[in-house]
Amino acid sequence: MKPQTSSQAGTFESSDVIFLIEPLPEKSGRKIELFSTVLHQYGESFKKTVVEMLDQYEMTDVHLIARDKGALEPTIKARLETAIKRSLGIHEGTVI
Amino acid sequence: MNFEDTDFRQEAIDLENPFDVKLVKDFLLQLGFEFDPSEVECTMIVYNLKGELVGTGSHQGRILKYVAVAPKFRDTTAFALVVTYLTEKLLKIYKHTFVFTRPENAVRFRGLGYTEIATAEPLFTVLEFGFESIRTYQKYLKTLIVPAETSEIASIVVNCNPFTNGHKFLIEKAASENEIVYLFVVEEERSVFSFAVRWELIRKGIEHLSNVVMIKGGMYVVSGAIFPSYFLKCETADDIMQKQADLDVTVFARYVVPVMKIRKRYVGTEAYCATTAAYNESMKAILPGHGVQVIEVERKAIDSGNDGPPNYISASKVRQAIKEDRLKDVLDFLPDSTREFLMSDDSLAIRSKIKTGQGRH
Numbered sequence: 023m024k025p026q027t028s029s030q031a032g033t034f035e036s037s038d039v040i041f042l043i044e045p046l047p048e049k050s051g052r053k054i055e056l057f058s059t060v061l062h063q064y065g066e067s068f069k070k071t072v073v074e075m076l077d078q079y080e081m082t083d084v085h086l087i088a089r090d091k092g093a094l095e096p097t098i099k100a101r102l103e104t105a106i107k108r109s110l111g112i113h114e115g116t117v118i
Numbered sequence: 119m120n121f122e123d124t125d126f127r128q129e130a131i132d133l134e135n136p137f138d139v140k141l142v143k144d145f146l147l148q149l150g151f152e153f154d155p156s157e158v159e160c161t162m163i164v165y166n167l168k169g170e171l172v173g174t175g176s177h178q179g180r181i182l183k184y185v186a187v188a189p190k191f192r193d194t195t196a197f198a199l200v201v202t203y204l205t206e207k208l209l210k211i212y213k214h215t216f217v218f219t220r221p222e223n224a225v226r227f228r229g230l231g232y233t234e235i236a237t238a239e240p241l242f243t244v245l246e247f248g249f250e251s252i253r254t255y256q257k258y259l260k261t262l263i264v265p266a267e268t269s270e271i272a273s274i275v276v277n278c279n280p281f282t283n284g285h286k287f288l289i290e291k292a293a294s295e296n297e298i299v300y301l302f303v304v305e306e307e308r309s310v311f312s313f314a315v316r317w318e319l320i321r322k323g324i325e326h327l328s329n330v331v332m333i334k335g336g337m338y339v340v341s342g343a344i345f346p347s348y349f350l351k352c353e354t355a356d357d358i359m360q361k362q363a364d365l366d367v368t369v370f371a372r373y374v375v376p377v378m379k380i381r382k383r384y385v386g387t388e389a390y391c392a393t394t395a396a397y398n399e400s401m402k403a404i405l406p407g408h409g410v411q412v413i414e415v416e417r418k419a420i421d422s423g424n425d426g427p428p429n430y431i432s433a434s435k436v437r438q439a440i441k442e443d444r445l446k447d448v449l450d451f452l453p454d455s456t457r458e459f460l461m462s463d464d465s466l467a468i469r470s471k472i473k474t475g476q477g478r479h
Contacts, residue, residue: 033202034230035195044249057231089231
């Protein structure tokens with residue numbers, strides 16, 4: 023699916039993560055910038071979670087920025103799902 | 119047992135309400151800030167259910183200001199709350215946000231994911247966060263690089279408010295002495311002549327120079343984010359202004375110079391304005407360390423016909439003349455493009471703005 027608008031979800035707080043998503047022109051691919059305070063320990067699994075969810079929503083041309091302060095996997099998934107749905111304009115039940 | 123009470127509430131305050139303003143003002147005063155409500159667009163506070171003020175933050179445009187948390191709450195999430203609130207709001211409008219803070223506090227913003235751009239000890243550090251960053255600007259710069267055979271690559275930064283023969287002289291001189299001249303035009307919309315107008319007048323005025331490349335200054339070359347003093351009054355040069363000038367020059371030296379392989383920077387001598395004079399000082403202090411020679415060119419003067427002091431060309435004199443309705447006196451200062459523009463009806467709105475305005479720009 024193609025993101026419609028730029029969007030964000032999450033906070034800068036400890037144990038949370040903030041995601042920013044921005045649509046890119048078609049065929050430009052994914053540009054992903056992950057920063058995490060626990061990148062050394064959990065960077066791989068963090069990356070995997072993000073890529074899997076982007077795959078699930080078939081988002082190919084997207085600029086994604088993440089600033090993580092040690093969020094647990096369910097938190098990461100929830101924040102990313104919200105950011106994706108907001109960017110797709112299908113965020114039923116979530117406040118913009 | 120002691121437990122952390124993090125049941126914080128956040129709220130934007132009403133800047134029109136003197137009680138709200140006083141609340142924030144008193145709070146910030148204890149922490150060493152002089153809160154000036156005219157310098158912000160929006161202010162938010164964080165408080166708890168005991169009615170204690172926990173922290174506050176404001177913004178003006180895309181710049182975060184007056185972010186502070188009471189000492190007693192510094193172990194809590196309050197600081198992240200304030201920054202999240204402001205960043206979230208700003209990133210809906212702008213592509214990125216800036217923070218201007220003291221170097222010792224920069225670590226707190228870095229901890230949240232802000233990236234440091236430059237520091238001018240001991241007063242300022244600039245950090246940014248968002249969809250775009252200084253890398254985006256560097257990418258834009260890379261698209262404009264002209265392959266050079268020699269190392270005779272020069273740069274000039276101009277605001278041109280408006281474009282005068284003085285600017286033209288400086289650009290022509292640089293163009294004749296170098297293989298390539300990169301001309302950075304300040305993009306910030308804080309001058310009476312809009313960026314589009316300034317850009318167009320310069321473009322027309324230097325059409326005959328094939329080795330000059332015009333570049334937008336973006337958010338990084340003399341911008342309101344990094345060098346706000348430039349757009350304020352210019353009577354006194356103080357530490358704050360000098361340090362902001364340092365910051366601007368450092369950003370130029372660190373991020374622009376290596377990409378464009380710039381070896382020289384041309385500037386005009388400054389006789390009138392303390393801000394620009396301070397800016398020239400910063401350039402002389404910082405740029406040579408990055409392999410950039412600063413070439414100060416004597417400002418061009420109009421022959422006044424007698425032995426009086428030289429009549430230097432200056433854009434501020436042009437604006438003054440417009441204000442006093444005696445454009446005729448400064449026609450010698452103006453290249454064709456600017457003269458035609460000022461004589462035409464296209465400039466009516468700008469001229470009337472100058473006549474009623476009071477600011478330096």
